[in-house]
Amino acid sequence: MTTDYQQSRVSLGGRLRELRGPDSGRAFAARLGWPQSKVSKLETGRQTATAEDLRAWAEAAGHPEAAAELEARLQGLESRTRSWRRQLRAGHRPVQDALTVEYERSTRLRAWEGAMVVGILQTADYARAVFTQYAELQQSVRDVDDAVRARQRRQELLYQPGRLFDIVMWEAALHTAVCPPDVLAAQLDRLSGIIGLDTVRLGIVPLSARVRIPPANGFWMYDDRLVIAEDWHAELWLDDDDSVALYGRVWGLLRENAVYGSSAQRLIARARARADAV
Known part of the structure; x- marks a missing residue:
């Protein structure tokens, strides 16, 4: 808090x-x-x-x-602090719609995620597993399918020119079993297909990397005007200059250890082989 x-x-x-x-x-x-x-x-x-x-x-x-x-x-x-208890009274769909507004307003979107695949890159089945688990945790309205459709529609922004998604994920996110192995395998295939898209820069921080700052909670930066960071009890919507600058430094430090292109593909392929073996 x-x-x-x-x-x-x-x-x-x-x-x-x-x-x-x-x-x-x-x-x-x-x-x-x-x-x-x-x-x-x-x-x-x-x-x-x-x-x-x-x-x-x-x-x-x-x-x-x-x-x-x-x-x-x-x-x-x-x-600044939007509790999940209040936000989810009407379900996950309204939350997704509110986020889409911020995505549409932005031209450079930076993200860090260490626990799972970021929402903008999730397949429908992967997203469905995530929303179902959070609905159970928060005991919220079960509008999972509506939320999945809203998240999938947002992915249309990935293909619009003039916007850059600069995403950094920890390698652990590729292995987290938030869904059945076949769903995870399809999700990893999706990530492989994203690499090379001109509107997306996807970096993976290897588990073996010597990081300069401990990986912590996930967050998104919308240009230099807004940060949305997630915690178990709430989302933090931070738009003051000091907070935005701090998260910018955190993101930069995490990105320093990320690998891209073919090196990122190898990490994804390693996770894919592990999912197949389960």
């Missing part, structure tokens, strides 16, 4: 405490029908309120007019 995000959450909690007034936390929680611990966590910035929580709080505090202000604070907080 970012320091700025936590400070904003604490600030929102302070405003909630102010609105509660002289009532005890126990009495206020009883009025809302909540556990007292929830009131305490919201006021101390240890839990993020939902929009529904904020409207209920304003009503219970006798200040319904404050609901709009509280929701504006929440929207400002979530402009």
Whole structure:
């Protein structure tokens, strides 16, 4: 969790405490029908309120007019940290559509991924396996097929001139068994076919490479204006200059150890042979 995000959450909690007034936390929680611990966590910035929580709080505090202000604070907080719990209430498809907008706005897209094949290069079957697993983890709406179709349509951007996808992946991503072996084999064939495409520069960091920075969470950079980094609980949407510059340096350090062209093909072929042997 970012320091700025936590400070904003604490600030929102302070405003909630102010609105509660002289009532005890126990009495206020009883009025809302909540556990007292929830009131305490919201006021101390240890839990993020939902929009529904904020409207209920304003009503219970006798200040319904404050609901709009509280929701504006929440929207400002979530402009940087977008929890999966909130984003996936309507399923994965809306999330994919929102991302497509950022892809379409960009001309140079840089990516790092160490855990699996990046979404823009996934086959339909591979993507289906990934979405299914995340839907189970997040207990979200099961709109897997809609999400797969949205991701596949986005891949049309790979063939439009004037846009460069500069992607770096760790070799481990080629071996991660997030799907059956035959699906992984087809996915690796897809990667082999991408190499040489004029709109895609695909680099693979070998497992044996002496890296200058530990490989960590995956992220995308959209030109020099936006970074979207994923964590288990949320996506971070970072557009301040310092954060974008930091991720640019991280991406550059990881790229230094990547191999391209025929060398990348050999790593993919090695992973393909392993998938066939399973």
